[in-house]
Amino acid sequence: MESQIELIYEDIKGKHNVKLVQFVGDLDATNVETVSEKICNLLNEGYVNIIADFKKLRYVNSTGLGTLLHFSKTAKEKNGSFKIANINENVYEIIEIIGATSLLEIYDELEEAIKALD
Amino acid sequence: MDIIFPYKVSVRFPGDLEYIPPIRKFVSELLQVSNFSPKFAYRSEIIVDEICNNAVNYGCRTSNAEIELICEIFEDRIEFTINDQGSTKENLDQLMSVIKQPIDPEKDIQHGLGLEIVRMLSENVDVVIDEKNLTSVHIVRKREDIEQK
Numbered sequence: 001m002e003s004q005i006e007l008i009y010e011d012i013k014g015k016h017n018v019k020l021v022q023f024v025g026d027l028d029a030t031n032v033e034t035v036s037e038k039i040c041n042l043l044n045e046g047y048v049n050i051i052a053d054f055k056k057l058r059y060v061n062s063t064g065l066g067t068l069l070h071f072s073k074t075a076k077e078k079n080g081s082f083k084i085a086n087i088n089e090n091v092y093e094i095i096e097i098i099g100a101t102s103l104l105e106i107y108d109e110l111e112e113a114i115k116a117l118d
Numbered sequence: 119m120d121i122i123f124p125y126k127v128s129v130r131f132p133g134d135l136e137y138i139p140p141i142r143k144f145v146s147e148l149l150q151v152s153n154f155s156p157k158f159a160y161r162s163e164i165i166v167d168e169i170c171n172n173a174v175n176y177g178c179r180t181s182n183a184e185i186e187l188i189c190e191i192f193e194d195r196i197e198f199t200i201n202d203q204g205s206t207k208e209n210l211d212q213l214m215s216v217i218k219q220p221i222d223p224e225k226d227i228q229h230g231l232g233l234e235i236v237r238m239l240s241e242n243v244d245v246v247i248d249e250k251n252l253t254s255v256h257i258v259r260k261r262e263d264i265e266q267k
Contacts, residue, residue: 003139029135029171059160061167062232090160097238098231 002030003059007038012051012114017080019047020110023057027064036067040074048080051113055086060094072104081105085113121152123193130186133178133202135171142167145189152191154261161239162196162259168232169200169255176209177202177253195241195260204251 005025012018019042027035042050050071060068068084075082083105087095095101107113127148131137146163150156166187173185180203188199237243242258 002136026139028139028167030139059163061164061171062235063171066231090157094164094235097235 002034003028005031005035007035009042015049015114015117017046018049018051018114018117020051020053020114022053022055025057026059027057027067028059028061029063032063032067035064036070039071043071043074043078043080048075048078049117050075050080050082051110051117052082052084053086053110054084054088054091057088057091060091062094062098065095065098065100069100069103081117083107083113083116085110123152124190126188126190128186128188130184133174133183133185135174138167138170138174141170141187145187148189149191149196154196158259158261165198165236165239165257165259168236169198169257171232173200173202173253173255176206177204179204179206193261195258198255198257198259200255200257202253204253206251 003026005023005027008022008024010020010022012020021039021042023035039050052068052071068082072082085107086109087106092101092106095104095106105113105116107116129141129144131141142163145166146159149159149162154162170185170187177183177185183203185203186199186201188201190197190199236257240257240259242256244256246254246256248254
């Protein structure tokens with residue numbers, strides 16, 4: 001049984017190469033391939049700046065974290081960025097434990113992440 | 119509901135990643151009904167997830183392999199034992215090196231992160247391998263002082 005995760009996409013007015021993606025549910029080894037394919041498709045379609053809204057992301061394990069690091073690396077290689085906003089305390093703690101807070105662009109609020117694109 | 123400590127719950131499941139989400143969520147709920155905090159339950163959910171993933175990925179060499187997870191719940195701690203049905207010496211060496219030495223997420227974003235998380239969230243992690251390469255991982259996680267009864 002695959003863990004439940006839903007990705008909800010939104011455009012941001014005035015930003016042609018940016019996609020806002022809401023992550024809803026749990027990100028783990030059972031659904032990481034599906035999520036990876038969807039995000040990589042966005043990057044390949046020219047949406048090289050992705051803002052990930054983690055407000056409704058309850059859970060991430062190490063496989064999910066590895067994928068987030070991969071998104072960040074791939075976006076940078078395309079001269080873009082993978083920014084994370086609204087992260088919850090539990091998910092942040094896991095990123096912190098593996099020492100990856102400096103490897104990911106993490107913002108408290110969505111507005112801050114959008115503003116950082118300017 | 120009055121809980122009488124300690125008690126033990128064990129589950130056997132096929133060596134397939136798809137079985138892990140309901141098991142980790144079950145452990146989390148079990149801990150919360152046993153008066154552990156939601157944060158303790160969440161951290162324990164991560165431990166179960168990571169160590170079961172590891173057992174499936176490295177300890178299931180046949181299609182009908184099974185994993186056994188034993189949870190022993192005490193008033194002040196939880197102990198997990200995960201038994202798989204056979205690892206290789208190479209996998210065990212990798213496991214032990216990660217337990218003993220922290221990994222660098224910048225250099226290695228796909229391997230070793232899970233065990234690093236388990237190591238950081240646990241008081242003790244022991245790995246035992248027998249002469250048939252059957253691996254048993256034992257983890258102790260204590261209740262945080264702040265939530266001691």
